[in-house]
Amino acid sequence: MKKFEKLLLTHEAIIHDAIEKLDNNEAHIVLVIDDNRRLLGTVTDGDVRRGILKGIALNESIIKIMNHQPIVARKGEDKSKIFSLMRKKLIRQLPIVDIDERVCGIEVLEDLIEFNRKNNKVVLMAGGLSTRLRPLTNDCPKPMLKVGGKPILETILNSLMQYGFDQFYISINYLGEQIREYFGDGSKWGIDIKYLEEDSKMGTAGSLSLLPRDIHEPILVMNSDLLTKIDFNQLLTFHFEQGASATMGVREFDYTVPYGTCKLENNFIVDVIEKPTYKFFINAGVYVLEPTLLEMIPKNEYFDMPALFSLLSKQKQQAAAFPIREYWLDIGQLSDFEKAHIEYDRVFENQESS
Numbered sequence: 492m493k494k495f496e497k498l499l500l501t502h503e504a505i506i507h508d509a510i511e512k513l514d515n516n517e518a519h520i521v522l523v524i525d526d527n528r529r530l531l532g533t534v535t536d537g538d539v540r541r542g543i544l545k546g547i548a549l550n551e552s553i554i555k556i557m558n559h560q561p562i563v564a565r566k567g568e569d570k571s572k573i574f575s576l577m578r579k580k581l582i583r584q585l586p587i588v589d590i591d592e593r594v595c596g597i598e599v600l601e602d603l604i605e606f607n608r609k610n611n612k613v614v615l616m617a618g619g620l621s622t623r624l625r626p627l628t629n630d631c632p633k634p635m636l637k638v639g640g641k642p643i644l645e646t647i648l649n650s651l652m653q654y655g656f657d658q659f660y661i662s663i664n665y666l667g668e669q670i671r672e673y674f675g676d677g678s679k680w681g682i683d684i685k686y687l688e689e690d691s692k693m694g695t696a697g698s699l700s701l702l703p704r705d706i707h708e709p710i711l712v713m714n715s716d717l718l719t720k721i722d723f724n725q726l727l728t729f730h731f732e733q734g735a736s737a738t739m740g741v742r743e744f745d746y747t748v749p750y751g752t753c754k755l756e757n758n759f760i761v762d763v764i765e766k767p768t769y770k771f772f773i774n775a776g777v778y779v780l781e782p783t784l785l786e787m788i789p790k791n792e793y794f795d796m797p798a799l800f801s802l803l804s805k806q807k808q809q810a811a812a813f814p815i816r817e818y819w820l821d822i823g824q825l826s827d828f829e830k831a832h833i834e835y836d837r838v839f840e841n842q843e844s845s
Contacts, residue, residue, distance in 0.1 A: 495587075495597040498522045502531055506542060506556060507549040509534045510816070518599045519725065520584040523557050529592045532557035535584070536725040537732050543743070543814045544772070563588050566595050573598050583728060609655040611708045611727070617644060617715040618664035618689045618698060623824050632666040634715035635673065636828065639835035642673065643822065644715050646839065648680065654723040656711070657682040662698035664689040690791075695776075697794040699785060706782040712796075714776035718831055720818040720838060721777065730779040735811035737784060737803055739796075740777030742815050745770055775815050 500512055500521045509521045513536055521534040534557045542556035562580055564573050566589045577585055577600050587596030621633035628636070634644035648659065659677060663670050663686055670686075677684030687701040695714070702710075709730060711723065721740065730738040747768045754762040778796060787802060788794055803810045818838050822828050 494518075495522070495594060498597060499524055499528075499594065500534075500553065501526070502554060504553045505550050506539065506547065506553055509553050509556075510539060510549065513539065518584055518597055519728075520586075520597070521553075522586055522594050522597070523553060524594060528594055530561070530563065530586055530588050530594050532559045533561040533584075533586065534558070535728075536722065537729045540729065540814045540816070543816065544812060546770075561586060564598065566590075570598070574600075581731065609657070609708075609727075611656065611711055612658050612660060612702070612706055613651055613656050613711045613713070614660045614662065614687070614699060614702070615644065615647060615713055615715045616662050616695055616698065617670055618662045618667065618693070619716075620665050620692070621716075624822075624828060627825070627828070630666070632663075632669055633822070635666075635669050636822075638718065638822075638828070638831045639839060643718065643831075644670065644674070646718060647713065647715060648674075648682070650719070651711075651713075651723060652680065652682060656723070659684045660687050660702065661685075661715075662687040662689060662693075662701075664692060692793060693791075694793045694795040694798075696788055696796045696799050697792060699780075700788045700790045700792075700794075702785060704785065706785070708782070710780045710782060710785075712778040712780060714821075716822045717776050718818070718820045718822065718835070718838070719775075719777070719815065721815050722817065726777070726779060726813055729813050730811060733811040734809060735779075736781050736808040737800060738779040738811040738813050739800060740775040740815050741772040741812045742775040742819055743770060744773045772812060772814065775819060776821065777813075777815070779813075 497516055498518055498521055500508060500523055502523055502525055512521045513519060519536055522530060523532045523534060525531055534553060538556045538558060547555055562582060563586045566587055573585060583600040585598045586594055587598060589595050617632065617634040621628035624633055635642045659682060661670060661684060674684055687698045689698050745768055747766055749766060751763050751765045752767055753760050800810050820827060820831055822831055
């Protein structure tokens with residue numbers, strides 16, 4: 492079977508079908524075709540996540556989220572021209588069609604250039620006091636608590652390394668010497684690790700002021716108490732496509748009010764809704780920041796990531812939301828820590844064997 496065949500999906504499919512194909516092909520694109528294999532549109536991971544943000548359900552038609560006017564190349568077109576087109580249009584996948592608009596191939600930017608190794612710096616926030624997990628954290632920083640037989644922070648590093656990241660900064664404060672002693676300079680894992688030492692609590696963004704100023708690629712920032720199977724390639728691609736100054740990973744959260752709620756108008760009840768459920772997008776603790784934003788972070792001060800995003804909003808800079816649909820667990824309380832132990836083997840089995 493030709494490489495592009497597994498990317499095809501008929502126009503009768505639903506969004507959930509597209510997600511399954513996206514998660515099981517290296518091109519990270521779905522080509523939507525009619526009954527004669529003519530290209531109708533494309534779906535990328537970014538299209539899916541934008542649909543989620545709009546409230547489109549996963550059982551709805553793929554037509555609702557697909558790009559109806561995808562850029563294509565013609566069969567037999569010179570690859571150097573295709574490469575130039577992809578760079579110019581800021582796209583990473585390009586369907587190839589014949590004279591009758593039927594799909595006959597796919598070009599992926601990763602196949603045209605060496606694209607695996609990332610030049611992006613990764614900052615892992617590991618300087619918190621972890622008070623909600625006491626007494627477990629009385630003598631051990633939360634990122635060093637073991638789940639699946641290894642520290643949480645090591646699992647995070649392994650996940651990122653699988654996507655080609657190898658340049659890390661770890662911010663440390665509370666019991667930070669344990670983190671430094673365990674991970675050292677990263678050579679044991681074939682990566683480079685440097686440390687941002689917080690003399691005082693600096694918040695989830697404050698320690699970024701300690702980074703060097705010769706960074707030219709987007710910076711990936713992540714809390715060190717998260718277990719997730721997020722596709723970090725897709726996160727960077729989404730940030731790139733949105734043209735954003737900053738991107739925040741968000742997670743859908745449902746809250747059911749345990750009572751009947753009353754809708755009032757002029758002191759009169761006009762409706763009673765029994766135990767309504769409200770949906771929100773919450774901060775998931777994963778970010779991509781353009782390096783120019785480092786100038787906005789005050790030095791030697793407490794500064795949280797939400798404050799940075801609020802500042803971007805006031806300055807009319809683009810701050811994108813990247814909905815995380817993959818496995819995600821914030822280990823903030825003892826119940827979360829217990830849940831992590833139960834789910835670890837199932838979720839990270841493939842990572843352990845790779």
